[in-house]
Amino acid sequence: MPANLEGYRFFIKTFGCQMNENDSEHVAGLLIRAGAATAPSPEESDIILVNTCAVRKKSEDKIDSFLGRLSPLKKDRDRLIGVLGCVAQLRREDLFKKRPEIDFIVGPDHYHELASLLSQKREGKLLKTSWSRAWHEIGSAETLRESRISAYVPIMEGCDKFCAYCVVPFSRGREKCRPMGGILAEVLDLAKNGYKEVQLLGQNVNSYRDAKAGEDFAGLLKMISRIEGIEWIRFITSHPKDLSSEIARTMADNPNICRQLHLPLQSGSTAMLAMMNRGYTREEYLDKTTLLKGLMPDIALSTDIIVGFPGETEADFEETLDALKKVGFANIFSFRYSPRPRTAASKIRDDVPLDVKRERLIVLQELQKDIQLARNRTFIGKVLKVLCLGESKKGAGRYSGRSEGFQVVNFSSTRDVRNCFINVLITGCGPYSLHGEANL
Numbered sequence: 001m002p003a004n005l006e007g008y009r010f011f012i013k014t015f016g017c018q019m020n021e022n023d024s025e026h027v028a029g030l031l032i033r034a035g036a037a038t039a040p041s042p043e044e045s046d047i048i049l050v051n052t053c054a055v056r057k058k059s060e061d062k063i064d065s066f067l068g069r070l071s072p073l074k075k076d077r078d079r080l081i082g083v084l085g086c087v088a089q090l091r092r093e094d095l096f097k098k099r100p101e102i103d104f105i106v107g108p109d110h111y112h113e114l115a116s117l118l119s120q121k122r123e124g125k126l127l128k129t130s131w132s133r134a135w136h137e138i139g140s141a142e143t144l145r146e147s148r149i150s151a152y153v154p155i156m157e158g159c160d161k162f163c164a165y166c167v168v169p170f171s172r173g174r175e176k177c178r179p180m181g182g183i184l185a186e187v188l189d190l191a192k193n194g195y196k197e198v199q200l201l202g203q204n205v206n207s208y209r210d211a212k213a214g215e216d217f218a219g220l221l222k223m224i225s226r227i228e229g230i231e232w233i234r235f236i237t238s239h240p241k242d243l244s245s246e247i248a249r250t251m252a253d254n255p256n257i258c259r260q261l262h263l264p265l266q267s268g269s270t271a272m273l274a275m276m277n278r279g280y281t282r283e284e285y286l287d288k289t290t291l292l293k294g295l296m297p298d299i300a301l302s303t304d305i306i307v308g309f310p311g312e313t314e315a316d317f318e319e320t321l322d323a324l325k326k327v328g329f330a331n332i333f334s335f336r337y338s339p340r341p342r343t344a345a346s347k348i349r350d351d352v353p354l355d356v357k358r359e360r361l362i363v364l365q366e367l368q369k370d371i372q373l374a375r376n377r378t379f380i381g382k383v384l385k386v387l388c389l390g391e392s393k394k395g396a397g398r399y400s401g402r403s404e405g406f407q408v409v410n411f412s413s414t415r416d417v418r419n420c421f422i423n424v425l426i427t428g429c430g431p432y433s434l435h436g437e438a439n440l
């Protein structure tokens with residue numbers, strides 16, 4: 001029976017990473033294809049979907065409070081409320097017990113059939129969280145994209161690394177790669193439709209492999225870089241252990257692969273990295289950044305840091321600070337460690353006191369703020385190519401975009417430059433953004 005959701009209006013709230021954002025675009029596209037329409041708010045919708053993130057305790061708490069706010073909406077009309085994403089996959093039927101307002105729970109391996117599941121849904125609760133190694137292809141035509149210039153393209157999902165703190169191998173499952181044919185077809189289609197930037201997505205893109213085509217991630221990058229029309233190629237997330245010199249060289253050889261890389265360090269202490277099961281030492285990480293900078297002197301590196309992992313001493317933390325100074329990251333995402341269910345670290349005592357974690361996070365962020373401010377100042381007076389993503393909140397004539405290094409650039413322009421590449425003269429900066437004027 002074909003899915004039929006005609007007359008239904010849906011609203012999706014997305015938490016978490018780019019993978020979740022892309023999944024929500026897929027789900028929206030598939031529901032529209034089945035006849036449903038988008039609604040501007042939960043109040044005006046018949047189906048409310050909450051796409052969830054389980055990576056940190058804080059992300060899960062945010063979702064709990066959002067679901068709590070939805071619960072009164074159940075009373076005034078017959079609405080369906082569903083939970084998708086990592087919390088759905090992780091908590092499964094437990095969620096029904098805790099939150100009676102939820103009607104369905106669907107994990108990432110079932111999005112391709114969500115429209116038909118909802119069309120057939122009658123009484124009772126619906127739970128679909130089984131998982132397999134098969135890749136379910138959802139193409140460009142079934143994706144309702146937020147942007148008409150920059151597109152996410154999933155290339156793999158899940159993770160086999162089992163870092164001690166990380167819930168992802170349990171919420172997203174083991175690594176599975178998308179066949180290369182589907183990826184190339186999607187990028188070609190995007191190029192044909194005027195897209196200029198693609199962001200390849202996966203929990204560990206560097207371990208991409210298509211056994212049938214005999215290609216690894218570097219091979220895939222080379223193929224994509226030959227597709228005409230795509231000017232900027234990015235990928236996220238890379239694992240330092242799997243970032244080969246071949247990948248670094250492929251980036252350096254192809255100017256349409258952005259000089260930008262997100263390379264999570266997590267800790268600058270080799271002892272902590274071993275406890276975290278990261279599979280590299282401080283020196284190996286620093287060597288890779290030296291190699292990258294040697295090949296691409298203008299590369300913008302960013303990273304993730306966890307402070308207060310069990311057993312982290314003041315000396316370990318100092319090593320993290322020192323690594324930040326040595327690398328000079330363009331941006332960092334930093335978090336206080338929180339134990340997550342089923343992970344190896346959740347079985348050891350969370351022994352760094354909360355006030356110490358808080359203090360370390362502040363010290364780390366203050367140091368990084370200074371590093372970024374100094375780095376950002378070096379761009380003043382230069383002209384940067386910027387992909388304008390929209391108007392800025394500041395009002396008429398003000399726009400916002402990203403540079404090749406993925407920095408936020410706010411600028412003024414007398415011409416409407418939304419969804420265009422534009423050269424911007426950088427006239428000032430703060431620690432978190434650059435600003436300037438369009439060079440028309």
Ligand code: 5AD
Nearest residue numbers: 055165166264304305335336337338
């Ligand atoms: N506690 C704190 N931060 C975490 N991250 C993942 N798991 C945890 C955890 N249990 C951070 C890591 C990862 C980013 C997406 O979230 O830095 O790279």
Ligand code: SF4
Nearest residue numbers: 159161162163166168
């Ligand atoms: Fe989590 Fe580690 Fe896999 Fe990244 S590499 S998703 S931190 S288990």
